[in-house]
Structure formats: C-alpha cells, structure tokens
Amino acid sequence: MTRRTVILTTNPGIxxxxxxxxxxxxxxxxVEIRAGHGRVIVDIDESSLYLVEYMRSIHRAKLLLARDKICGSKECLSKVYEVVASSGVxxxxxxxTSFAIRAERVGMHEYSSLDIARVAGDAVIDAVRRLYGLRPPVDLDYPAVAVSVDVxxxxVYVSIELGGELSWHRRGYRIYDHPAALKPTLAYAMIAMSGIVDGETLMDPMCGGGTVAIEAAQLLEHSRIICMDRSRRHIAGARLNARAAMVExxxxxxxGDxxxxxxxxxxxDVVVSNPPYGIRMGSPHEVRRVxxxxxxxAASVVRKSIVLITTEHRVVKRTLEEHGWRIVHERRVAxxxxxxxxxxxxxR
Ligand SMILES: C[S@@+](CC[C@H](N)C(=O)[O-])C[C@H]1O[C@@H](n2cnc3c(N)ncnc32)[C@H](O)[C@@H]1O
Known part of the structure; x- marks a missing residue:
C-alpha cells in the first residue's frame, strides 16, 4: 500500500x-495540525485519495511532493529551485500538460511570492525538459495542473492542487446568496461540535439562506431538520438552495421569530445557528434584547446542545448560564x- 501525504486547508480555527x-x-x-493557520497534514492510503473530495470541512487539498527547510535571505531562492526540481513534479x-505555479508566502523573507513563482516555474520546466526533451506549456488562467509552492x-512545500482550484467551501447549491451567509465549512464544524447523532432533530432558528440546515441534511440521513427565519425572502432563498442541494x-x-x-x-435535540452579529444589526440594546x-x-426547547457562532459571546454565555445551561466549549474562528x-x- 502506497501512502501519500496530503495538505488539507481550511478555515482558521477548525x-x-x-x-x-x-x-x-x-x-x-x-501528521501535523497547524492550529490557527488553517492547515492539516495527513498521510493516507493512495487508494483513498479520491475520498478527499467528499470532505465537508476543507477548502482545498494538495498532494505533497516535497517539503524542506528554507531561509529568508535572497540567496535562499535557489533552495526553491532545488526542492521543486527534485520533487518529482x-x-x-x-x-x-499545461501548468501554472501558485505561490504563497507567509512570514519574513527577502523575496516575494512572485520571485518564488518565477524560480519554481523555471525548475518545473527544467525537470520536464530533462525527462522528455521538451518544455511544458504554461497556462496561468486554466492550467491542467496547478503546482503550489508555499513558503x-x-x-517550503511543493504540492499539486487536487480537484481544481476553486475553494471547496463554495458549494454548488448556493443559488440564493444570503448577504451574511456562513461558510459551509464552519456550518459543518458547528454541526460536528453539537454532538448530534443521526436521527436526532436539528434546528437553525435564524437560518438565513439555509447553510446549516443544508449541511445537516447532507450529513444526517435520518434527522429531522428545521430551518426558520423571520424573513420570508430568506426562507424562499433557503428553499431554493435546498432544492439545488437535493435536500428540500x-x-x-x-x-417565524x-x-x-x-x-x-x-x-x-440541538440548535445550531448563526444569529446576526451585533455590528451588522445597529443598536447594541436591540441586539442584546433579541x-x-x-x-x-432556546434554553427551554432544546434538549441536548446549543451551538452558536457569534461576536456577541458575552451576552450568549451570561444568558445561557442564567437559564441553567453551562458553556462546555468556546473557540475563536476566522x-x-x-x-x-x-x-x-x-x-446542567
Ligand atoms: C447571519 S444571518 C444567517 C445566515 C445563514 N447562516 C446563512 O448561511 O445564510 C442571520 C439571520 O437571522 C435572521 N433573524 C434575525 N432576527 C431574527 C429573529 N428574531 N427570528 C428569526 N430570524 C431572525 C435574519 O433574517 C438573518 O437571515
């Protein structure tokens, strides 16, 4: 069995x-969890690679070809060349096969991501020419293969983008674009954190365009899912999205209110919701009242857990505790x- 290393990228915080x-x-x-950086490195069996596409919590996946140490000085750009040229690209x-380099740089370096892309591009062309005697075509807009070089x-990490370059959090079902839509990857994470078991009921009482409800319906085959919003327009939009996701x-x-x-x-059994953030609602007094x-x-209707994503964490914690609930987990996400x-x- 061949093991492959894959870099999974996600929303920082999950x-x-x-x-x-x-x-x-x-x-x-x-292999490694880069908490706060939205990166997780895993080893998987090659025969399971195709399953990566079904993951609900990631933005992208890249097949890792090489990884090495690099310094920040201008001279170290030659290291980018070496690592790419010997990566098996x-x-x-x-x-x-047309290709493009996608370079990303995080940290302090004397070179830019453009410098990285230029040197890495030369390394790919040379590696292909060495093997085939011909150079590969470059297509920066629609490459057949996108080679990622991240410093x-x-x-430095050299990898191949799996499954296209669009972020996978852009689900195909977003026909109706709610103005404050939640990222589906965060919705997935919140459903996972609720501890819901397939068959239990999940409600999002402020469901907007229906992201939480749709992710839940796709995940939980036997659960009853309820999507409520006080806006008729948003509920019509949520219904459209659910139809597109084939879970209407x-x-x-x-x-409803x-x-x-x-x-x-x-x-x-559980409420998972993304209530409006105060800064988008105007009066702080009105926010706290809602x-x-x-x-x-919610404290009287919900049996098992309440999971909210909010900037109003203080009022949420205080109110739930006043009603006899305990906060079992909290985290900050981007x-x-x-x-x-x-x-x-x-x-309790
Ligand atoms: C941040 S948005 C939810 C977005 C949603 N998670 C999505 O991905 O599309 C908050 C929603 O709460 C709804 N809302 C605000 N006050 C409400 C209330 N009292 N009852 C029900 N819905 C309410 C708004 O209409 C808005 O659609």
Whole structure:
C-alpha cells in the first residue's frame, strides 16, 4: 500500500475538526495540525485519495511532493529551485500538460511570492525538459495542473492542487446568496461540535439562506431538520438552495421569530445557528434584547446542545448560564474579516 501525504486547508480555527473528519472519512493518520493557520497534514492510503473530495470541512487539498527547510535571505531562492526540481513534479506535468505555479508566502523573507513563482516555474520546466526533451506549456488562467509552492516561515512545500482550484467551501447549491451567509465549512464544524447523532432533530432558528440546515441534511440521513427565519425572502432563498442541494424534502421551512421559538416547536435535540452579529444589526440594546429572548426560549426547547457562532459571546454565555445551561466549549474562528466565537452549551 502506497501512502501519500496530503495538505488539507481550511478555515482558521477548525483544524481539529478537519483532522477528525480525515481520520473518520479517509482513515488518515494525522501528521501535523497547524492550529490557527488553517492547515492539516495527513498521510493516507493512495487508494483513498479520491475520498478527499467528499470532505465537508476543507477548502482545498494538495498532494505533497516535497517539503524542506528554507531561509529568508535572497540567496535562499535557489533552495526553491532545488526542492521543486527534485520533487518529482515531472510525473504530473508533461510537455502535453499545461501548468501554472501558485505561490504563497507567509512570514519574513527577502523575496516575494512572485520571485518564488518565477524560480519554481523555471525548475518545473527544467525537470520536464530533462525527462522528455521538451518544455511544458504554461497556462496561468486554466492550467491542467496547478503546482503550489508555499513558503511558510522557514519551510517550503511543493504540492499539486487536487480537484481544481476553486475553494471547496463554495458549494454548488448556493443559488440564493444570503448577504451574511456562513461558510459551509464552519456550518459543518458547528454541526460536528453539537454532538448530534443521526436521527436526532436539528434546528437553525435564524437560518438565513439555509447553510446549516443544508449541511445537516447532507450529513444526517435520518434527522429531522428545521430551518426558520423571520424573513420570508430568506426562507424562499433557503428553499431554493435546498432544492439545488437535493435536500428540500428533508427540511421543514418556517417563517417565524426566534424570540418566540416555543410557539413553533415543542422540543428539538440541538440548535445550531448563526444569529446576526451585533455590528451588522445597529443598536447594541436591540441586539442584546433579541439574543436574550431567543436564548431564553432556546434554553427551554432544546434538549441536548446549543451551538452558536457569534461576536456577541458575552451576552450568549451570561444568558445561557442564567437559564441553567453551562458553556462546555468556546473557540475563536476566522470568518471573513471578523473573528467570531463558536460557543457550545449543554443543559446542567
Ligand atoms: C447571519 S444571518 C444567517 C445566515 C445563514 N447562516 C446563512 O448561511 O445564510 C442571520 C439571520 O437571522 C435572521 N433573524 C434575525 N432576527 C431574527 C429573529 N428574531 N427570528 C428569526 N430570524 C431572525 C435574519 O433574517 C438573518 O437571515
């Protein structure tokens, strides 16, 4: 059995969820978790490589060809050439396969990502020419093979992008684009953190375009999923998205007010939700009122866990504790240009 090393990239803050999904779905051995950097390196059996495409928690996957130490001075650019030229890249790029270099640089270096791309490009061309006597075509827009060369602090990684270059968090079902949509990878992570078991009921009482509900319906075959929002327009959009994801009939859609949750449902097992962030809602007083009333209701209706992503973590924690719930986990994640908290609460 041939083992291959794969770099999985994700939203900073949910690397452990990626590692867990890779273990469960791919039988992967986790080599390294770069917490806060959105990178997880795993070893998997070559025959499981195709399964990477089914992962729900990652943005991209890259097949690692080589990894080495590198220094930050201009002279060390020659190291980029050496590592790329000896990486075996000519197995993937041939005179008949167009390629492009995608270079990324994190940390302090005397060279830019453009310098890296230029040197790495020369190294690929030379490696292919050595083997075939011909040079490969470069196509920066639509390459058949994208070769990634990332210099992260004092290390250089050479890899091949798997499954195309678009981030996998852009799910095909986003027909209706909610103005404050949650990244599906974060929705997946929150569902995983809720501890829900297939067959239990999940509700998102402020579901917007339906990301949490759709991810849940795709993940949990036997669960009842409820998607509620006070906006008729968003619920219509969520329904469209669910139809595109082919899970419309798995989800119950409600136009309703989360501050009166108990008038719509008697009991649900978990609530996973992305309520509006205060800075987008205007008056802080109004924000706190909506959160308090929603959480008072949620505390009485939810049986197992409440998982929220929010910038209003203080009011969430205080209110849930006042209603006899305990905060069992909290973490900060990157979401666009904001750093909200994911909070997991359980009844005492
Ligand atoms: C941040 S958005 C949710 C986005 C969603 N997670 C997605 O990916 O599309 C918050 C949603 O809460 C809804 N909302 C605000 N107050 C509400 C309330 N009292 N009851 C129900 N929904 C509410 C808004 O209409 C908005 O769609």
């Amino acid at each position: 690397e452990d969820i990626v590692a867990e999904e890779a273990r469960a779905r791919l039988g992967a051995e986790v 000519e197995k993937y790029v041939t005179p008949y 992260i602090n004092d290390e 009939n798995r989800i119950r859609f409600i136009v 989360a501050t009166r949750l108990s008038s719509y449902v008697d009991q649900v 959160y308090r009333e929603f959480l008072r209701e 979401h666009g240009n904001l750093y909200p908290y994911i909070i997991v609460a359980k009844p």
